Amino acid sequence: MSDTVGDFLLQRLSAWGVQRVFGYPGDGINGIMGAFGRYGEGLRFVQARHEELAAFMACAHAKFTGEVGVCLATSGPGAIHLLNGLYDAKLDHQPVVAIVGQQSRGALGGDYQQEVDLLSLFKDVAHEFVHMVTVPEQVRHVVDRAMRIARDRRTVTCIIFPNDVQDLPYQAPPREHGTVHSGVGYTGIRIVPREEDLVRAAAPLNAGQKVAMLVGAGALDATDEIIEVAERLGAGVAKALLGKAAVPDDLPFVTGAIGLLGTKPSWDLMNDCDTLLMVGSGFPYSEFLPKEGQARGVQIDIEPRMLNLRYPMEVALLGDAKETLQGLLPHLVAKPDRAWRATIEHGVERWWRVLEGRALNTAHPINPQRVFWELSPRLPERCILTCDSGSAANWYARDLKMRRGMMASLSGGLATMGPAVPYAIAAKYAHPDRPIIALVGDGAMQMNGINGLVTIAKVWREWKDPRLVVMVLNNGDLNQVTWEQRAMEGDPKFVDAQAVPDFPYAEYARRLGLGGMRVDDPGEVGAAWDAALHAERPTLLEMVTDPDVPPLPPHISAKQAKAYLSALLHDDPDSLGIVVASFKESWDSLFPPGSIPG
The missing domain is CATH 3.40.50.970 (Thiamin diphosphate (ThDP)-binding fold, Pyr/PP domains)
Structure with missing residues (x-):
């Protein structure tokens, strides 16, 4: 045949x-x-x-x-x-x-x-x-x-x-007019800027006294080069969400995420810099970048359509991030004055204490930030993290310290709900020896995640390493949209649209033959992570969390504050809990742990 x-x-x-x-x-x-x-x-x-x-x-x-x-x-x-x-x-x-x-x-x-x-x-x-x-x-x-x-x-x-x-019999194309004869093979592509363009790009970077870097998914393979450039320029490094794994978060000059889900050090970095170096990022929100005219700009991207799109750049370099930075480095002059770097590092150190204080605040029953804060020091070496869209992405962006060798992703450009569990399954197929962690809200879990558990239950015994943890934030609310309605529209929570039906996530996982733990005591969060990360089979962690803990942006505009107040005054069903939680979050921003003498 x-x-x-x-x-x-x-x-x-x-x-x-x-x-x-x-x-x-x-x-x-x-x-x-x-x-x-x-x-x-x-x-x-x-x-x-x-x-x-x-x-x-x-x-x-x-x-x-x-x-x-x-x-x-x-x-x-x-x-x-x-x-x-x-x-x-x-x-x-x-x-x-x-x-x-x-x-x-x-x-x-x-x-x-x-x-x-x-x-x-x-x-x-x-x-x-x-x-x-x-x-x-x-x-x-x-x-x-x-x-x-x-x-x-x-x-x-x-x-x-x-x-x-x-079902037709395959036939190779004959050697005659009107046919196409193609081949399999590697395409030899090396995209690097011309030497004279690298020299032009180095000029504003060398002249700048307060250099900020923003790196994205296009810089994931350029970790060493990013660090070397940042050290030479005395720069701080902010990360777009898709670039979370581009540089480790344990470096004192890495300010973390940028944007609504971002950090105050990243906000300060962009507002105070006089030079911006953007590498492999299409971060779209102009309000979180320097004001136009404030900073001289240099951009590196392998996609020509993304050049000079987000901020007016003085020099835009088309090229692979790693090779372009390697070519740029010989033209960069080390900055002897480290005052700017010291300011960045002080802000980063303070911010981590703010996050610790926020994570340890009491909530009803569990503060969602604590779930991520407790996970962070427990992240296994070479783990792969996937995250869903929703409030989980806020805590993923801020509270997890990425280390070298880890990988992480979510839906960046589309920001769709539902990919975290299928992402995790694909990651396990590609890297069966690496631990995988999926971070999911209950809305996304009910969209796609529950079905994904069925696949995990079917195939997990084939994996070399059974460690795959699906963590579900069970707060009974489409939480991110609820907060967006409050902060952007000034509307109270619309229960008919926002309430998520109750579902026994951990019990369901156990019925599939997986591990399943339901946690509703904040004192048990750390132990639950330990057990799940060392389990002999894939495990679902159902964390019962408080929907009233606000994912505060790094900077609250007058318009957002007015809308937020309007929502509370219009009989939001969770008004009291929101006020209490917001006060705690704001207090920790002003007085992080260790800042008030005992």
């Missing part, structure tokens, strides 16, 4: 180095699924509980390996379900190939069941390359181009396979 188009597709993906495909079966991809059954070792189909989770897994695979992630879905509804996860990959500049089924070629245009115009549907999310295979001779170059473009442009591409094409 000759190879079918489905067989050749898998062979070609394997030739590109693909080891697993995340997806969900359906009759629109029966020919491809049959090929998986025949394929044998080397390329595995990983069944997700939903196509959206499959796309999240493909995105996470790309994030945690640097390789192309691949997801597979059937025609119609299956293809539609992929979209949210694919947009997550697109907005975070991750290489993902989506393979989707379609109705038979003869039915197209006939209003057939599950017939969707997939070329139009995917034209935005996969605009760099989306094509439908209509003849076997086309498969080779379509797969090659989808893989190469996804990898080299760090974007999403899509291949559409009508189900009748999948």
